Amino acid sequence: MSVQSAQPTPPALEVRGVTKxxxxxxxxxxVDLALRQGEVLGLVGDNGAGKSTLVKIxxxxxxxxxxxxxxxxxxxRFNSVEAARAHGIETVYQDLALIPQLPVYQNLFLGxxxxxLGPLRLLDKREMRKLARQYLDGINVNVPSxxxxxxxxxxxxxxxxxxxxxVRAARKILxxxxxxxxxxxxxxxxxxxxxxxxxxxxxVSIIVIDHNYAHLFELCDRxxxxxxGRITIDQPVHETSLEELTELMVLxxxxxxxxxxxxxx
Amino acid sequence: MHSGAPAQSAAAPAAEPPGQQREAxxxxxxxxxxxxxxxxxxxxxxxxxxxxxxxxxxGSTFVDSLSLSSAAGYAGPIAAIAVGEVMxxxxxxxxxxxxxxxxxxxxxxxxxxNLGLPVVLSILIALAVCCGVxxxxxxxxxxxxxxxxVTTLAMNFILFGLVLIYSEDAxxxxxxxxxxxxxxxxxxxxxGAWLWSEILWVLAITILAHLMLTRTRFGxxxxxxxxxxxxxxxxxxxxxxxxxxxxxxxxxxxxxxxxIDAVKYGSLDPGNFGVDYILYAVGxxxxxxxxxxxxxxxxxGAFIGAILIGILEDGxxxxxxxxxxxxxxxxxxxxxxMALNAQFDRLIARSRGT
Numbered sequence: 253m254s255v256q257s258a259q260p261t262p263p264a265l266e267v268r269g270v271t272k273x274x275x276x277x278x279x280x281x282x283v284d285l286a287l288r289q290g291e292v293l294g295l296v297g298d299n300g301a302g303k304s305t306l307v308k309i310x311x312x313x314x315x316x317x318x319x320x321x322x323x324x325x326x327x328x329r330f331n332s333v334e335a336a337r338a339h340g341i342e343t344v345y346q347d348l349a350l351i352p353q354l355p356v357y358q359n360l361f362l363g364x365x366x367x368x369l370g371p372l373r374l375l376d377k378r379e380m381r382k383l384a385r386q387y388l389d390g391i392n393v394n395v396p397s398x399x400x401x402x403x404x405x406x407x408x409x410x411x412x413x414x415x416x417x418x419v420r421a422a423r424k425i426l427x428x429x430x431x432x433x434x435x436x437x438x439x440x441x442x443x444x445x446x447x448x449x450x451x452x453x454x455x456v457s458i459i460v461i462d463h464n465y466a467h468l469f470e471l472c473d474r475x476x477x478x479x480x481g482r483i484t485i486d487q488p489v490h491e492t493s494l495e496e497l498t499e500l501m502v503l504x505x506x507x508x509x510x511x512x513x514x515x516x517x
Numbered sequence: 518m519h520s521g522a523p524a525q526s527a528a529a530p531a532a533e534p535p536g537q538q539r540e541a542x543x544x545x546x547x548x549x550x551x552x553x554x555x556x557x558x559x560x561x562x563x564x565x566x567x568x569x570x571x572x573x574x575x576g577s578t579f580v581d582s583l584s585l586s587s588a589a590g591y592a593g594p595i596a597a598i599a600v601g602e603v604m605x606x607x608x609x610x611x612x613x614x615x616x617x618x619x620x621x622x623x624x625x626x627x628x629x630x631n632l633g634l635p636v637v638l639s640i641l642i643a644l645a646v647c648c649g650v651x652x653x654x655x656x657x658x659x660x661x662x663x664x665x666x667v668t669t670l671a672m673n674f675i676l677f678g679l680v681l682i683y684s685e686d687a688x689x690x691x692x693x694x695x696x697x698x699x700x701x702x703x704x705x706x707x708x709g710a711w712l713w714s715e716i717l718w719v720l721a722i723t724i725l726a727h728l729m730l731t732r733t734r735f736g737x738x739x740x741x742x743x744x745x746x747x748x749x750x751x752x753x754x755x756x757x758x759x760x761x762x763x764x765x766x767x768x769x770x771x772x773x774x775x776x777i778d779a780v781k782y783g784s785l786d787p788g789n790f791g792v793d794y795i796l797y798a799v800g801x802x803x804x805x806x807x808x809x810x811x812x813x814x815x816x817x818g819a820f821i822g823a824i825l826i827g828i829l830e831d832g833x834x835x836x837x838x839x840x841x842x843x844x845x846x847x848x849x850x851x852x853x854x855m856a857l858n859a860q861f862d863r864l865i866a867r868s869r870g871t
Contacts, residue, residue, distance in 0.1 A: 313751060333753040349748035351741045353812040358737060363753035365734045373734040403865070417752075 262325030264289045264457035265310070265425055270319030271481075272305055279305045281481035283319070287425070290454040292447070294468040294489075295461045297478035303461045304346060306478070307429045310459070311343035312336030323424070337363065340423030346430050348414040352403035356395050357384035359402050360417050387420060388413075391446055408439040415443050419450050426450065426458045432467055444471060465494050477501055480508055553861050556806025557818040560854065564825045571832035579835050582712070589716040590781070592827025594619060597719045597774035598798035599805070599819035600726045601767030606802055607730070608743040608760055609811030610665040612654060614672035615771040615798065617791030621676045622647050622772035623779030624787075628683060636704075640776060647772030648765050650676070655764030659757040665764075673791060684787040709780035718777055719820075722770060727816040739763060744812030800847060801826055804854040808862065825850065 265287040272280040279302045287293050295303050308314045310321070312330030321328050323339055330336040333343075350359050357380050358365075366376040366383075384398045393412045395405060402410060415431050428447070432440045444467060450456050451471075462468050468475060469489055475497065477485035484504045487497060552558050571579045578584060598615045605612050622643045629639035654672055658665040709715050730736040741749040742756045750756045779785055803809070804825055805818025826847060833843050 311751075332755070333751060334755065337753050343751070345748075345751045347748060347751075349745070349751040351744040351748060351752075351812070353740055353744040354737070362737070362741060362749075365737060367734050374732055375734060375737065377732075 261289055262322070263287055264291075264324060265459075266322040266325075267306075267310070268320045268322070270306070270309060270316045270321070272302075272309060272314065272317050279481055280309075280316075283478075283481070283483055285476060285483055287457050287459060288474075290451070290457055291473040292451050292458045292460060292471055294472035294475040295459055295478060296463070296465075296468065296475060301478040302481040303478050304429055307343065307345075307427050307459070307461065310336070310425070311341060311345075311427055313343075334363075337421075339425075341425040341427065342418040342422035343427040344414050344418045344429060344431050346433070348410055350402045350410055350414055353401060355399045355401055356388075356405070356413060357381050357398040359413055360384045360387070360398075360420070362417065364421050388416065391416060392442055408435050411435055412439055412442065415446065419446055422450070422456050424456060426456050428458065428460045428462075430461050430463070432462055432464060440467070447471060465497075469494065477504070479504055484508075549864070553865055556813075556858065556861070557815050557821055559857060560804050560806065560818060560821045560825055563850070564821055564828060567825065567828050567832060571828065571836065575832065575835040579832060584831055584835060586712050586716075588824075588827040588831035589713070590827075591830050592823045593715045593719045594774055594778050594794060595797045595801050595826060596820045596823035597722055598767075598771050598794055599801040599823050600719075600723050600816050601770040602795075602798050603802050603805075603807050603814045603816050603819045604726070604730065604739055604763040605665070605767055606799075606807050606809055607739050607811060607814035608763055609746070610658065610760060610763070611799070611809075612651075612669045612764060612767045613666065613795050614650070614654060614669040614676060614791070615767050616794030616796075617673045617676040618647050618650055618768045618771040619775035619778070619794055620789050620791050621650075621680060622775035623785055624680050624684060626776055626779075627785065640708075643776060644769060644772055647768045647775075650772075651765035651768030652761060654768065655761030658764070659760050673795075677790060680787050684785070686787060705780055709777035715774070715777050715781055719774065722774070723816060723820040726770075730814075730816055735759070735762075740812060743814075797826060797847075798823070800851045803851055803858075806854070806858055808858055822854075 263286040265285075267283050267285040270280055270283045271278070283302070283306055285293075285306075295306070297303055305314065309316045312333045312335050315331060321330070328339060330339075336343075349362075351362065354362070357377075361380050361384070365373075366380050367373040368376050381398055388395060388398065393409070393416055395409055395413070402413065405413070411431065411434065415428070418426055418428070426447075431443055431447075435443065447458060447460070448471065451458055460468065460471060462471075472489050474486070474488050475492070476483050477487075477497075477500070479501075485497070485500050487500070575584075598619060601615060602612060625643035625646045626636075626639045629642045630636060634642070650672065654665065654669050657663050657668045707714060709718075730739060738749070738754050738756075738759045741752070741754050742759050746756060798819075801822030802814070802819045804822035805815055805820070807814035807818060829846055829850070830840075830843055833846065834840060
């Protein structure tokens with residue numbers, strides 16, 4: 253805590269010693285991570301390294317088994333997605349979290365519905381439709397209609413809606429779990445620009461998981477590599493190259509392999 | 518828009534001819550779309566057709582108020598239970614105990630009144646007990662991960678047993694609110710003693726439930742939870758809470774209409790088994806266009822489905838067909854409705870733009 257308060261500006265989000273296991277499977281083994289104010293942090297690593305689990309802990313979907321989370325230097329505990337949202341954290345999940353049977357505009361406002369008449373919580377459909385249309389036009393997302401059900405959209409359109417929903421609602425932290433997977437070139441460009449715009453506003457700090465290094469090098473200020481449930485490498489993007497990063501990852505991977513017999517003992 | 522995808526027009530029988538025929542084809546597709554997305558339309562048309570058929574066959578006896586109120590009396594409880602059930606079916610859950618709650622509620626009211634409590638208080642306690650039953654159904658389902666089919670099946674037996682135990686097998690018992698000294702007072706008329714009060718209650722319940730499902734945030738949460746459970750939870754919908762509340766609502770509606778129905782008929786039979794009601798209610802939901810797969814459902818459709826069953830029952834009796842035929846027809850209509858809905862779902866899936 254003393255180290256923390258000595259810093260002029262605390263990180264937007266800090267993770268200390270977070271562990272998580274599902275039954276016998278240990279997924280996170282003490283994750284330490286600091287997301288600075290206004291930066292875009294890329295999270296890379298093999299499948300099963302624990303990236304998505306970490307994101308789900310930050311978004312309030314899973315509680316951590318141990319470890320602490322700090323938002324702007326203050327200790328926080330999330331026991332639900334709603335609680336994390338109340339702190340200004342929005343997430344785009346790998347599975348998109350869209351509802352196939354709901355129209356585009358209701359998906360865009362899911363969890364943030366505009367309502368009238370106080371406790372009755374009557375949906376303000378007209379206003380939501382209007383805002384959804386304006387917003388999607390503004391960021392060049394093409395959907396047949398805001399009244400089309402999500403089921404009728406293409407994979408890329410669905411992904412764009414999911415990202416747009418989170419970008420629109422994020423106040424402090426935006427977590428993106430593979431936002432560009434399965435997207436065409438045009439749609440990828442659209443999402444990258446959307447995230448860049450948000451980040452240049454400076455008010456939202458962003459964590460992106462992606463497997464495409466070209467995208468990550470374009471989007472991110474810093475890269476963190478996850479291996480075996482830990483962050484093993486922390487590199488600013490402007491000080492590193494793809495070759496260098498790959499080399500570091502191989503070295504770290506070898507070191508981990510050597511550790512295995514010790515870990516078993 | 519989505520029907521604009523060229524791949525989908527392949528579903529239409531013929532290649533698009535020019536001129537008038539093309540206009541007819543577009544009109545046909547628009548009508549098809551209407552039926553695809555307004556699932557209540559098909560059962561409504563069938564209900565109207567049945568009504569016309571029975572009016573022609575049975576004449577004035579079918580449309581007189583005695584016959585119609587008998588149809589309404591048959592359909593009312595089914596409709597009210599079905600309306601609550603739709604919420605659960607949309608969630609991908611089911612409540613098999615609602616029919617027994619319907620029979621249980623007036624017994625609780627009766628017991629409370631026998632303890633010396635005033636009628637109104639007895640009714641309120643009975644409704645609270647019904648909500649409690651729903652909450653237990655819901656909590657066991659979401660907290661202990663017991664499938665709701667099993668939870669509520671068990672609850673059905675428990676409530677049936679409780680009635681048998683505490684009624685001491687007395688065949689029929691009077692209801693405190695009903696008219697014992699000749700003319701029913703205003704309160705008992707409102708609560709079911711008047712010929713049409715039950716169906717008006719059911720109509721009001723249907724309209725309110727329809728507005729809740731389609732116009733409120735809670736309704737969106739029900740559809741979201743049933744349409745994509747994990748996705749809804751990730752998007753911040755409190756899925757467990759939504760489920761528990763819907764179980765409570767379903768039990769509450771069944772209990773409310775149960776009390777009204779008991780006042781209407783003025784007697785209670787501990788030997789009645791609620792499964793009869795719940796099977797008709799689920800049938801009404803299916804006829805109305807609600808899938809059992811979750812994410813889709815219509816309250817209005819469930820109401821229409823119940824009315825359809827009521828008209829079928831009343832009409833077949835008046836036409837002089839054996840009542841045994843009624844069961845065959847209900848079965849046929851349910852299968853027809855489900856098959857039609859499955860085909861509609863396939864058409865929607867095929868119209869998906871890529």
